[in-house]
Amino acid sequence: MKHRHVIDLEDLTFSQLQQTIELAGKIKENPEKYSHVCDGKIMATLFYEPSTRTQMSFQTAMMRLGGKVIGFDNPQNSSVAKGESLKDTITVMSGYADIVAMRNPVEGSAKAASLYSGVPVINAGDGGHLHPTQTLTDVVTLSNEKGRLNHLKIGLCGDLKNGRTVHSLIKTMCHFEGNSFVLISTKDLRIPNYIKDIMDKSNCPYVEVDNLQDNISDLDVLYMTRIQRERFASPEEYEAQKGVYILDKEKMKNAKEDMIVLHPLPRVDEITVEVDDDPRACYFKQAVYGMYGRMALIMLLLEDKDYYFTNDVEKKTTEKCCSNPRCVVNQETYLPKHYYNKDNNIICDYCDHEI
Numbered sequence: 001m002k003h004r005h006v007i008d009l010e011d012l013t014f015s016q017l018q019q020t021i022e023l024a025g026k027i028k029e030n031p032e033k034y035s036h037v038c039d040g041k042i043m044a045t046l047f048y049e050p051s052t053r054t055q056m057s058f059q060t061a062m063m064r065l066g067g068k069v070i071g072f073d074n075p076q077n078s079s080v081a082k083g084e085s086l087k088d089t090i091t092v093m094s095g096y097a098d099i100v101a102m103r104n105p106v107e108g109s110a111k112a113a114s115l116y117s118g119v120p121v122i123n124a125g126d127g128g129h130l131h132p133t134q135t136l137t138d139v140v141t142l143s144n145e146k147g148r149l150n151h152l153k154i155g156l157c158g159d160l161k162n163g164r165t166v167h168s169l170i171k172t173m174c175h176f177e178g179n180s181f182v183l184i185s186t187k188d189l190r191i192p193n194y195i196k197d198i199m200d201k202s203n204c205p206y207v208e209v210d211n212l213q214d215n216i217s218d219l220d221v222l223y224m225t226r227i228q229r230e231r232f233a234s235p236e237e238y239e240a241q242k243g244v245y246i247l248d249k250e251k252m253k254n255a256k257e258d259m260i261v262l263h264p265l266p267r268v269d270e271i272t273v274e275v276d277d278d279p280r281a282c283y284f285k286q287a288v289y290g291m292y293g294r295m296a297l298i299m300l301l302l303e304d305k306d307y308y309f310t311n312d313v314e315k316k317t318t319e320k321c322c323s324n325p326r327c328v329v330n331q332e333t334y335l336p337k338h339y340y341n342k343d344n345n346i347i348c349d350y351c352d353h354e355i
């Protein structure tokens with residue numbers, strides 16, 4: 001059994017990631033050359049959760065490669081509203097389309113969908129778990145705007161606890177030599193321990209601080225994030241955190257001339273509108289780089305079928321339920337309870353929480 005899904009950016013080997021970044025750059029330089037590579041192919045974009053950039057950039061990516069797009073951006077307009085399971089929706093859609101991009105608020109849902117899909121599934125965000133093509137967007141942006149992916153001092157600011165893009169970016173940038181991180185957040189929104197373990201194992205230095213103004217001056221990159229209202233247990237907890245970090249013109253005065261500001265967007269109030277006119281503000285360009293990154297990924301998945309093939313390891317199954325209430329196995333109860341072992345713990349194969 002083989003698979004060619006992109007659930008996590010770690011599904012790509014390091015050299016595959018580099019090849020995808022390089023191809024994105026080539027497409028950006030000469031888009032015309034690639035405008036028919038997906039002629040006759042169809043992508044299904046299944047968005048169970050709101051999205052502007054990810055959804056539209058997948059759609060425009062496919063169309064700019066010559067392909068066509070079907071799908072929904074509101075499950076209430078599909079048979080999901082009548083109670084159709086994820087398994088049934090994916091099974092049917094993979095009979096219509098050549099490739100599926102899915103966003104779903106349920107953690108582990110992309111991995112679950114991949115079990116029933118005969119075509120590649122790309123995870124376009126599964127709740128607070130993973131968002132691999134945002135990280136691809138970020139590294140394509142860094143590669144083009146900084147000219148390198150190594151020896152960068154990267155500040156990450158805001159919701160480092162719930163920000164899946166932050167976790168994924170750190171994991172990926174740890175693979176490149178000489179990177180270090182300045183983690184700027186309140187105590188309640190600190191980075192999870194498993195990400196600290198990854199930085200430690202990769203010998204990537206990091207510091208945890210709570211002040212943006214005092215720590216901006218020697219950064220090469222500042223990655224701002226939104227305080228994610230939808231991930232908080234109560235409105236009171238969100239209110240206590242919102243508006244703590246605001247990047248404005250005054251703070252930008254302390255930053256290096258070649259520092260760049262990234263943000264996965266959407267923003268709420270964490271970057272003032274006046275910063276948009278600063279040439280170091282790269283977050284709107286970043287959204288465009290995302291389209292080129294997705295074009296490269298779609299092209300490699302569809303054009304070069306052996307490219308992303310890896311041997312599918314046999315899954316181990318348990319009777320125990322995942323302890324994460326947001327995990328897909330607790331909602332789509334027919335799913336086999338797959339797990340893997342890590343550091344003597346039993347880990348859910350869908351959401352990567354301990355069982």
Ligand code: CP
Nearest residue numbers: 051052053054264265
């Ligand atoms: N960055 C990002 O995922 O944006 P959307 O939620 O608009 O897709």
